[in-house]
Amino acid sequence: MNGTDTGFVLISAALVMVMTPGLALFYGGMVRAKSVLNMLMMSFISLGIVSILWVLFGYSLAFSGDVGHFIGNFDAIGLKGIDFTSTVDSFVTNAKGEPHKIAAFSFILFQMLFAVITPALMSGALADRVKFSAWMVFVALWVTLAYFPVAHWVWAPGGWLFDMGVIDFAGGTAVHINAGIGALAAVLVVGKRIGFKKDPMRPHSLPLVLIGTALLWFGWFGFNAGSWLGVDGTTARMALNTQIATAAAIIGWLIYERIRHGAFTTLGACSGAVAGLVAITPSGGHVNAFGAILIGVVAGVVCSWAVSLKYKLGYDDSLDVVGVHLVGGVIGTLMVGFLATEAGGWDQFGKQATGAFSVMGYTFVVTWIIAFAIQKTIGFRASEEDEVTGVDQTQHAETAYDFSSAAGSHISSGVTSPVAAATQSKKVEA
Amino acid sequence: MNGTDTGFVLISAALVMVMTPGLALFYGGMVRAKSVLNMLMMSFISLGIVSILWVLFGYSLAFSGDVGHFIGNFDAIGLKGIDFTSTVDSFVTNAKGEPHKIAAFSFILFQMLFAVITPALMSGALADRVKFSAWMVFVALWVTLAYFPVAHWVWAPGGWLFDMGVIDFAGGTAVHINAGIGALAAVLVVGKRIGFKKDPMRPHSLPLVLIGTALLWFGWFGFNAGSWLGVDGTTARMALNTQIATAAAIIGWLIYERIRHGAFTTLGACSGAVAGLVAITPSGGHVNAFGAILIGVVAGVVCSWAVSLKYKLGYDDSLDVVGVHLVGGVIGTLMVGFLATEAGGWDQFGKQATGAFSVMGYTFVVTWIIAFAIQKTIGFRASEEDEVTGVDQTQHAETAYDFSSAAGSHISSGVTSPVAAATQSKKVEA
Amino acid sequence: MNGTDTGFVLISAALVMVMTPGLALFYGGMVRAKSVLNMLMMSFISLGIVSILWVLFGYSLAFSGDVGHFIGNFDAIGLKGIDFTSTVDSFVTNAKGEPHKIAAFSFILFQMLFAVITPALMSGALADRVKFSAWMVFVALWVTLAYFPVAHWVWAPGGWLFDMGVIDFAGGTAVHINAGIGALAAVLVVGKRIGFKKDPMRPHSLPLVLIGTALLWFGWFGFNAGSWLGVDGTTARMALNTQIATAAAIIGWLIYERIRHGAFTTLGACSGAVAGLVAITPSGGHVNAFGAILIGVVAGVVCSWAVSLKYKLGYDDSLDVVGVHLVGGVIGTLMVGFLATEAGGWDQFGKQATGAFSVMGYTFVVTWIIAFAIQKTIGFRASEEDEVTGVDQTQHAETAYDFSSAAGSHISSGVTSPVAAATQSKKVEA
């Protein structure tokens, strides 16, 4: 077992873990103050639910063997048969071209965190208006029916896209396109927020958005570079390209925004960074510095344009999961077809397009069915009154902020004694 | 010297460092806006004080030699005799079963940060009401008289619990039980907050709590996995189990809370995460995935129940250090007695119980004496007026937030010129 | 290629990346609520601009060859000739004293992030009052004319300070003195904030400052330890000293502040931490634990004193870039002259002073010229009205916070429909 590579993957996994709370904060800052906790929780709960499902059967379905090029088998259910001496192959090779061996547990942890963040990405599209209990069910079903299969297609030997030679290094297709298209389907079922296109819905805290962006960007080095499952020069190239594309996308987004709307905004810079990170994800291991710049700039400009589409087309993708993750994911996935230093060309482009569109088709249908089934049974959407009051209060029985005892702001009252309460029970809708 | 393992420990140390500010934010978000800075500072100052004490004599007392199975000697005072070529043994071994060698400085740094966070953990219990100067004295005395000895007992060859075979991998006993019981003793001396059980004391910023949770969780990978002092398959198991137990505890806490109080709360999810992290700390290297799930769920449910105890029993553990760290630490420490894949059974359980209860007994008494002595000499508790006004203003001469110049909120006035001030001196009680 | 060292440098690079958003938050928390976004953006944009310039020509100018001991050549423009098999030498050596080889891309990424943070450091001095478009131009020119040359002098074989034997391990001279003196020059050109010494300018969020400090401190382990470009006992010493000096500086700052102003403040603790980190940066690899304590305490006390100077001398260095980075950088750079365990003495001190003062002279002049040229052409300073209204609104067309829909605070109105807007274009000055 290679200690260096195992250690690198473990640390990368810690970095990927922090992306999910980072995403929670990124999204949380963008909503109004009455839905910030719900937004945080929609991401955070994925850490709880998906980690467990992954251990129970997700890892097995995604990475153990292959059934019909479509899904894994049940051999590794509950991590059966895997112990601390088990290994998997790294993409990094020794002088003889043999892969390094890393601890299987490190790979399982690393991939678990990819499964965790993918459904969390969709939550931004549904901000402000869904029942939290329904969301939990949705996450469990979606990750099982959409993510585990697609991860198998793309990353597992035997998976049909993997076998076809689609390049999806760190998850442009399996993670971002998958979540982006899922978000679109879910939004179409759930419908628009009350007041969409009419009420002002300013981000309640842009510093929170920046904190989230910082954690996402930081963690993304683990996400991208860690995907080599080991360290060599290509790992370093991946990390470097991650930085380059992100920088370029910031600039791309800001320039487009300056021309179109007259300002260089903070939200634009953060959004550009995420768009760049998304776009370089599938491709960063296979392009050179200029390729990374090009992918970044294109992603920045196009995503900056794409986030306005929802106003024109009328779907209410609250925090632009479609505009950033679907569009950014497609850009990265397709561009690498041409820009890949080793394999680029029409042939590869065709494969990339096949990968992107088949995942879009499959996941759109599956997600639509899941969301529709939830809507018709337990109900997906919060009641109108709950939505207007705010999902923090109605779904979580909490208030995000109480600055009342700070200087100059101080109605800490109107809130009474916790004690009696502590000894009695009461229902709040969640 | 093994570069891979040394590097892993160094990075783990950086992760453990960030846990202390993470804890500061976790606690800081939970208090009212008038005590947030004090809460931040009670943790943060531990980074200042304990780091220096560790270098001066703490490391020596904990890890250099052994005196009577109780404490180390003075040989390594001021890090005497240690230089950059010195090494210590890793728990990881090579093919021949020999431990790897890591740079002594990396071990010293890693362990220093454990000593830093342990007293900081107690601060949550004392929120809102202690004199900051007294807290600094308390930290210095407590770490010297409670932490250094107990760390020696548990982790140093020669320490009586170590020699007995108690499993306390990354610090369930030395860190969490120790801090939890210390918090209880300190609270009993210091007394209840004015308005306990009567006034509302809502968390002033749950997003801050989540930021803190994210940093804690992230850093905990370093805390737990880094405790192997090197990388191999068991390190990977530890990291994986850390994630699994945390996820399970989130779910355990939330389910209990939903049944008991009718809501899935954000504070519950964050608290559950910390409870799971606490509980897996002693045991994560010695259980399998199902063991980790079990420990996590039990910790989540039991800690969720335990945090209400203070209202019934009447001790004012402001931020539930007892309910989460003491209870969670005991759960993890005892459960590993049975669940340990290699040694589990009644025999091991007995050792675990001995470890847990002897530390509880010792530290309770020592802490009570320290706190009482401080109370009787310089005074531990802030004056009633200072407490009502808020410890931020009275202990630190600062206000946490001033949103006054933001749009829609703008009394930046009533605050006057810093200049004259800058050239004169004035006392504020701290 | 050494996988361990390359991996360590890559992870260190990720840590250094997070310092720039950390700095943004550290500074952002200190300004008034009407300029926080501008403050965040002044740092954040450096990630965008400098990363790209570094790839295009910065790396080449700093590290490729040497022209007249002053600057690099153009051979590595656009990273020409470098691929994933290229390596550079580590400072860490094998048993035979030969340097390890790390992937060139990891070195390029690591050094890129140093170039990114250096101009960002200056932004604190200019808070509240500059045009964002002018700042972007300033960053691009400054990094090209001041940073790339000085980095070459200090770190590149051939650079005159490098050849002279100046110790500037992780950037006391190239980063902190350089940024500190640049900030002073820029401030002298741009002038004071309206209301300087008269209006109250309280930090709007000290928790944000602490979040920033946490990320800075965390990242600084990568900054300092990573500068060895590999792992061995000296790397561990560097990391340990980083922690020690920071702790000592917190204590130094707080004690001075307590004596002088009567309070232990949160802002003081955070500022002390940064002062300690700055001071240990050039020297941490070359001193022992007592040296680190000494450097830390001196930096804490002196910087705590130095931040008041601006009120006496009358330059408006808004967030004390001079008082912390210039002063702290000079302290560390000079003290290592005596304290270096291997080379310390008058001779080394002379070299250190030469390094510090020549960079101060050069960069002061260059920065003054750049700032003056910008001022006279496109204008550096925002209009008086824009400054009074707030640079967030006038430069970025955004508001940092809107807590209006939170409980007890709720004018979400007065903000109207985004839709029509989305289809028309409007100019905002930026």
Next chain:
Amino acid sequence: MKLITAVVKPHRLDEIKEALQAFGVHGLTVTEASGYGRQRGHTEVYRGAEYTVDLVPKIRIEVLAEDDDAEQLIDVIVKAARTGKIGDGKVWSLPVETAVRVRTGERGPDAL
């Protein structure tokens, strides 16, 4: 002159602003407030402790109006603010002695 004060549900602000504008009134001052009354608050849960929050967010609108317009204005505001549910709030008017426009020093009706 009269000072009309309305304490109403926050999300009615836009309707009220529009209704006033239609009526010909172009200025008003808004403050954030909290109301206590028949409308019950809600319960929150923090670590096993349940809190009753009984102050409800409201906004407080002030409009200076000429004597003759006052009654009609009250009706306009009441109509725009009404949702028909408990907690809709109150509107009241006070007699004003002097009113001045700061910029010009104009007094009385001209100050509006």
Next chain:
Amino acid sequence: MKLITAVVKPHRLDEIKEALQAFGVHGLTVTEASGYGRQRGHTEVYRGAEYTVDLVPKIRIEVLAEDDDAEQLIDVIVKAARTGKIGDGKVWSLPVETAVRVRTGERGPDAL
């Protein structure tokens, strides 16, 4: 009808609410305010600069009351708000011309 306004120390709100309720008044409106007066503020320190903060947090309570109750209500509030220390605040009453309950349009005493 009268409008009674009280500017008092924030932590007295609960007592005042209870005293009013005991008296039979079930509604009030609260705003956050800052007071300047005899009560001195405090000093804060930020990086060597000392700031004097001279506005003190207060809350501002408004209660509509029937004419006959007004004087008694003022006494109730004053008693509940009193701590005896400087900065306890002020209570004043204004004459109200009309008061309307938005939900029903009821006027006068019925509006309360």
Next chain:
Amino acid sequence: MKLITAVVKPHRLDEIKEALQAFGVHGLTVTEASGYGRQRGHTEVYRGAEYTVDLVPKIRIEVLAEDDDAEQLIDVIVKAARTGKIGDGKVWSLPVETAVRVRTGERGPDAL
């Protein structure tokens, strides 16, 4: 007695406080407010959507004054608050029936 209310630009608070103090008035109560009027707001951009923000930050100052001082006080405030630009705000005065100092129970002029 009169209650003088001023809705003015936030950054004039210090000048007003000083002018009042020079005049001999040592107490006042401040609330944060937002104003809507002739002064236009500004535009903000969030991900391609432009928002018009038409409420402008103001502060609302209340001063209790003796009858004889009221008119002069209004002038003092108006002068101190004036910048001459649109949005300077309004000052108005209301008749007060009773005013009480909470701490002592003093009424009328003594309450100030």
